[in-house]
Amino acid sequence: MSVLIFIDQSEGHIKKSSLEVITYGVAVAKQLNVSAEGIVLGTVANDALIQLGKYGVQKIYHIANEKLNHVDAQLYAKQIADTATANNSSVIIISQNQTGKAIAGRVAAKLKAGLVAGAIALPDTTNGFVVKKSVFSGKAFANVNITSAIKVISLNPNSFHIKQTEGTAEIVTVNANVAEPKVKVTAVNKVSGEVPLTEAEIVVSGGRGLKGPENWGMLEELAKTLHAATACSRPVADAHWRPHHEHVGQTGIQVAPNLYIAIGISGAIQHLAGVNRSKVIVVINKDPEAPFFKAADYGIVGDAFEVVPKLTEEIKKLKTA
Amino acid sequence: MKILVCISKTPDTTSKIAFKDGNTKFEDAGVQWIINPYDEWYSLVRAIELKEKDASTIIHLVTVGGADCDPVIRKALALGGDEAIRVNTDSSDSFYIAAQIAEIAKQGNYDLVFTGKETIDYNGSSVGAMVAELIDAPYISLATKFELNGTTAIVNREIEGGEEVNEVALPVVVSCQKGVAEQRIPNMRGIMAARTKPLKVVEPTVVDTLTNIVSFELPPAKAGVKLVPADNVAELVRLLHEEAKAI
Numbered sequence: 384m385s386v387l388i389f390i391d392q393s394e395g396h397i398k399k400s401s402l403e404v405i406t407y408g409v410a411v412a413k414q415l416n417v418s419a420e421g422i423v424l425g426t427v428a429n430d431a432l433i434q435l436g437k438y439g440v441q442k443i444y445h446i447a448n449e450k451l452n453h454v455d456a457q458l459y460a461k462q463i464a465d466t467a468t469a470n471n472s473s474v475i476i477i478s479q480n481q482t483g484k485a486i487a488g489r490v491a492a493k494l495k496a497g498l499v500a501g502a503i504a505l506p507d508t509t510n511g512f513v514v515k516k517s518v519f520s521g522k523a524f525a526n527v528n529i530t531s532a533i534k535v536i537s538l539n540p541n542s543f544h545i546k547q548t549e550g551t552a553e554i555v556t557v558n559a560n561v562a563e564p565k566v567k568v569t570a571v572n573k574v575s576g577e578v579p580l581t582e583a584e585i586v587v588s589g590g591r592g593l594k595g596p597e598n599w600g601m602l603e604e605l606a607k608t609l610h611a612a613t614a615c616s617r618p619v620a621d622a623h624w625r626p627h628h629e630h631v632g633q634t635g636i637q638v639a640p641n642l643y644i645a646i647g648i649s650g651a652i653q654h655l656a657g658v659n660r661s662k663v664i665v666v667i668n669k670d671p672e673a674p675f676f677k678a679a680d681y682g683i684v685g686d687a688f689e690v691v692p693k694l695t696e697e698i699k700k701l702k703t704a
Numbered sequence: 705m706k707i708l709v710c711i712s713k714t715p716d717t718t719s720k721i722a723f724k725d726g727n728t729k730f731e732d733a734g735v736q737w738i739i740n741p742y743d744e745w746y747s748l749v750r751a752i753e754l755k756e757k758d759a760s761t762i763i764h765l766v767t768v769g770g771a772d773c774d775p776v777i778r779k780a781l782a783l784g785g786d787e788a789i790r791v792n793t794d795s796s797d798s799f800y801i802a803a804q805i806a807e808i809a810k811q812g813n814y815d816l817v818f819t820g821k822e823t824i825d826y827n828g829s830s831v832g833a834m835v836a837e838l839i840d841a842p843y844i845s846l847a848t849k850f851e852l853n854g855t856t857a858i859v860n861r862e863i864e865g866g867e868e869v870n871e872v873a874l875p876v877v878v879s880c881q882k883g884v885a886e887q888r889i890p891n892m893r894g895i896m897a898a899r900t901k902p903l904k905v906v907e908p909t910v911v912d913t914l915t916n917i918v919s920f921e922l923p924p925a926k927a928g929v930k931l932v933p934a935d936n937v938a939e940l941v942r943l944l945h946e947e948a949k950a951i
């Protein structure tokens with residue numbers, strides 16, 4: 384028996400969310416007293432994989448086939464499910480990142496395994512196998528019991544702390560048969576140089592209070608200073624002031640960074656739903672009655688156009704101190 | 705072209721979330737039910753747009769749920785679609801639901817199955833992937849743009865830190881989000897027409913349920929906001945650094 388952890392990579396780079404699932408999977412394996420094993424698909428340098436032993440994973444199956452360099456839900460699910468079956472894995476852990484959303488359901492259906500999608504804590508195994516997950520877009524949690532023999536958990540990004548210890552992983556190179564992908568990738572457009580929103584430790588977010596796209600410079604400056612990702616409220620994306628992929632909230636992206644700074648955002652219930660799992664929330668709004676203050680940890684009642692540049696300046700001072 | 709659009713009913717986005725029966729059930733008293741926004745705004749509207757371009761397109765809607773779903777399904781039919789199928793059963797297990805939809809998808813031989821990116825109640829983002837697996841079709845998740853060129857779908861999909869353009873021969877299952885289409889408001893003619901469109905109720909196939917919800921919880925309340933005067937931004941930075949350890 385084992386726990387099988389799917390380790391997601393992009394262009395040979397191991398994602399932060401993968402380190403989270405490794406830490407989580409290792410903890411689950413310890414709980415069940417079985418071994419923690421990983422699976423990596425596509426081209427990644429062997430050294431980078433051996434290093435992952437630092438996070439507690441003992442063995443990694445590496446299927447280095449080039450056809451797996453792009454995420455193809457069908458091909459990925461087959462390799463993960465086959466590896467799970469061949470190694471008698473009883474629990475499969477996947478990040479609920481973009482890749483996870485493409486494959487977790489497929490892996491679960493293939494193995495006829497119960498799935499908890501969007502887990503935020505370790506399973507409770509005292510009475511069944513109960514996993515806590517986020518529901519109602521972050522407004523509540525559900526404790527879900529998985530009753531099938533094989534179980535799949537997809538872990539919400541930024542909900543489990545990465546833990547480093549020591550060790551190296553044994554790498555098992557697997558020569559699997561990989562079918563021709565049915566989906567052809569004809570273009571990849573990555574926004575380079577920016578911190579991906581769902582992985583960001585800090586998010587700087589702007590709302591309609593900023594009046595127009597021309598005023599985003601000060602937000603970007605603040606974000607750069609904090610090494611943060613930028614986000615926005617829905618009307619801002621709807622008005623095309625900012626790209627769609629920055630829209631956070633109940634009908635946009637759900638984020639759970641360490642720090643969320645909301646600037647000129649009123650804090651409508653649909654917006655809060657997507658951000659209220661952030662650990663620390665700072666609100667800058669000129670209206671003291673803005674509902675966002677009720678959900679905030681720190682706040683400044685003031686004009687964003689005055690406060691934000693000062694904030695950037697003060698943070699720069701702190702960073703150079 | 706035959707399109708199957710998956711429709712789920714969810715509580716209105718402004719609903720107060722509360723639970724009953726010892727926190728084991730969602731408190732639905734006073735809750736307004738809506739079509740899951742991703743299903744309505746993106747998948748359904750895109751299917752309707754495809755039919756507007758090619759009138760021979762047939763759109764079927766499918767929902768898995770009890771008779772209380774009927775008003776929501778009628779509302780979807782008022783936006784567009786030729787007929788609806790309701791699988792008469794209820795479950796919170798995504799595999800069980802996906803297996804019901806897969807059964808309908810197999811029987812109807814659809815070229816295209818659309819789902820929303822996720823439902824705003826259970827947020828699983830998994831039913832589309834499961835349906836695709838169960839009918840052995842490719843799956844494209846988190847689409848932000850969807851075009852057809854004959855029997856080839858050209859789809860932009862979200863990946864970490866960007867987008868990818870995919871090309872795939874039909875049939876395919878696609879989960880839709882913002883960018884695929886724009887929200888529409890049903891008009892009077894649509895609402896009248898929806899009353900007479902067929903809504904078929906079918907009984908579920910026998911499938912195992914693999915998960916069940918034991919209980920719900922609400923997040924702990926915030927301790928309350930600490931306000932810092934606007935002319936003392938340095939104090940905010942100090943608090944974030946020393947107290948919250950967030951920067």
Ligand SMILES: Cc1cc2nc3c(=O)[nH]c(=O)nc-3n(C[C@H](O)[C@H](O)[C@H](O)COP(=O)(O)OP(=O)(O)OC[C@H]3O[C@@H](n4cnc5c(N)ncnc54)[C@H](O)[C@@H]3O)c2cc1C
Pocket residue numbers: 589590591592593615616617618619630631632633634635646647648649650651652653654657667668669670673685686687688717741
């Ligand atoms: C079904 C549904 C789904 C939705 N989903 C989402 C979602 O996912 N995400 C989302 O964000 N919204 C969503 N909404 C919209 C939501 O209800 C709000 O309308 C939206 O969040 C408001 O955006 P905002 O805060 O940027 O703008 P506003 O509500 O207009 O707020 C602007 C704020 O800026 C402040 N302000 C103005 N000038 C300044 C200044 N100079 N300095 C500082 N502060 C200033 C104002 O006091 C105000 O509080 C949804 C709505 C519906 C109906």
